[in-house]
Amino acid sequence: MSSTGKISEFHPESDDAATYVMRLKHFMVANKIEDNNKLSVLITVLGSKVINTLVDLVTPDELDSKTYDQIIELFLNQYKPEKLTVVERNIFNTRRQKQFESVQEYIIVLKHLASTCKFGTFLNEALRDRLVSGVLDEELRQKLIIEDITFTKACEIAVKYEQAQKQSNMFQKQAAFSNDINSLKKFKSKPTKFPTKLKFKCTRCNSNSHFPNTCRYKTFKCERCQKIGHLKRTCWSNLKINQVEREDKYRVPRYARDQPTDDLDNHLYAVESNRKKGVKQKSNKVTEDELSTLGFVCEMEIEGRKMSLQIDTGACTSTLPERIYRKVPQLKRIPVIPTKLSLSTYLGETLEVKGKIC
Numbered sequence: 001m002s003s004t005g006k007i008s009e010f011h012p013e014s015d016d017a018a019t020y021v022m023r024l025k026h027f028m029v030a031n032k033i034e035d036n037n038k039l040s041v042l043i044t045v046l047g048s049k050v051i052n053t054l055v056d057l058v059t060p061d062e063l064d065s066k067t068y069d070q071i072i073e074l075f076l077n078q079y080k081p082e083k084l085t086v087v088e089r090n091i092f093n094t095r096r097q098k099q100f101e102s103v104q105e106y107i108i109v110l111k112h113l114a115s116t117c118k119f120g121t122f123l124n125e126a127l128r129d130r131l132v133s134g135v136l137d138e139e140l141r142q143k144l145i146i147e148d149i150t151f152t153k154a155c156e157i158a159v160k161y162e163q164a165q166k167q168s169n170m171f172q173k174q175a176a177f178s179n180d181i182n183s184l185k186k187f188k189s190k191p192t193k194f195p196t197k198l199k200f201k202c203t204r205c206n207s208n209s210h211f212p213n214t215c216r217y218k219t220f221k222c223e224r225c226q227k228i229g230h231l232k233r234t235c236w237s238n239l240k241i242n243q244v245e246r247e248d249k250y251r252v253p254r255y256a257r258d259q260p261t262d263d264l265d266n267h268l269y270a271v272e273s274n275r276k277k278g279v280k281q282k283s284n285k286v287t288e289d290e291l292s293t294l295g296f297v298c299e300m301e302i303e304g305r306k307m308s309l310q311i312d313t314g315a316c317t318s319t320l321p322e323r324i325y326r327k328v329p330q331l332k333r334i335p336v337i338p339t340k341l342s343l344s345t346y347l348g349e350t351l352e353v354k355g356k357i358c
Contacts, residue, residue: 004030009047009080017080023073039069046075053078088116092126096134103140103158107131124151131158135164204230303330319342322354331357 007027010020024045025257033041043051055063057074076129097106104272110130119126128151130146140161144154199210204215212218220227224235276314297308305328309318325331343351 007045009045011047012050012079015076017076021076039064039066041357042068042071071240083116083231085116085118085295088113088118092117092130092181095130097136099136103135107155110134127151128154131155135162150175157229205233206234207233236312267306303328303334317341319343319351320357325357334358 005027007024010017024042027039028038031054046054051063054071054074058066063071092110095110095113097103110127114123114127114130116125128149131151131154132141135141135144135158141160143157143161148228149157202212202215204212204220205217207215217231218229220231222230223232223233297310300307302307307324307328320331325336334357336357339353339356341353341356343353
């Protein structure tokens with residue numbers, strides 16, 4: 001004859017002893033197990049690990065010599081010892097609703113914690129007070145404080161209030177989505193118009209009607225420097241690296257830099273001499289190494305100290321050398337917070353990160 005339901009072995013690491021005994025009791029009632037057979041069923045379902053522990057506890061007596069009720073009592077004392085009431089009540093009285101925890105979930109947790117606090121006839125009042133004090137929503141707390149209500153009524157008000165808040169938020173999102181759809185219907189995209197005349201001049205021929213990579217003179221030889229790629233009027237061989245000319249007409253806009261090219265120039269688009277009188281210049285040629293040392297520098301004030309910082313638009317974070325941090329007294333007042341951030345250079349070299357400052 002098949003049995004009703006199933007009782008698995010007891011696992012002390014995850015199962016609750018009192019709950020297990022309750023399930024076992026109803027399992028025996030559902031399957032109409034006689035009193036003289038209850039002990040055999042209990043020893044069968046508990047599992048070898050628990051049985052060995054119970055055998056050791058009753059030694060030198062035999063486990064079979066004990067009654068069903070005696071073994072149940074021994075089992076509960078071993079796997080569900082009585083908890084300290086003071087500790088349990090402290091846990092209960094300090095439990096507040098957590099972020100993203102619903103009111104219904106919070107009520108269930110409070111009931112579970114109160115089960116070991118021995119409140120007696122004061123149980124409902126303790127649950128009500130903890131619910132009112134522990135909810136996160138201040139507006140809900142005010143609604144519960146207005147009048148002297150029971151725990152059941154407080155639960156009902158709290159659950160309905162939370163449901164109303166969720167529905168209201170859902171309506172607001174739907175209204176916002178409808179407004180976005182209506183705005184998109186009214187919007188008409190316009191085709192992108194590219195200028196017929198560019199805002200910069202070609203560095204090969206000084207024209208503003210095309211890009212340098214499409215210039216017809218990119219294979220011409222310069223009469224001044226005898227190099228191929230530009231005309232005499234745009235020759236840069238006599239220009240110095242001391243100062244980059246800041247005029248907008250010589251700057252290459254972003255859409256120009258993004259154009260496909262297999263023959264872009266390896267030089268600054270506009271440079272001019274800033275040589276002072278009486279100062280002899282070492283060279284009038286620009287090398288790639290010298291160009292790499294140039295950059296955009298801005299003046300910033302950190303903790304009252306003005307500092308020159310280099311701008312790197314490709315960096316994901318701002319960095320500061322450790323020697324600068326230790327050298328500037330104003331910075332040393334800011335504590336260094338440990339971080340797991342990992343940084344590397346453009347060439348893939350790993351940088352040692354000491355920490356971060358906020």
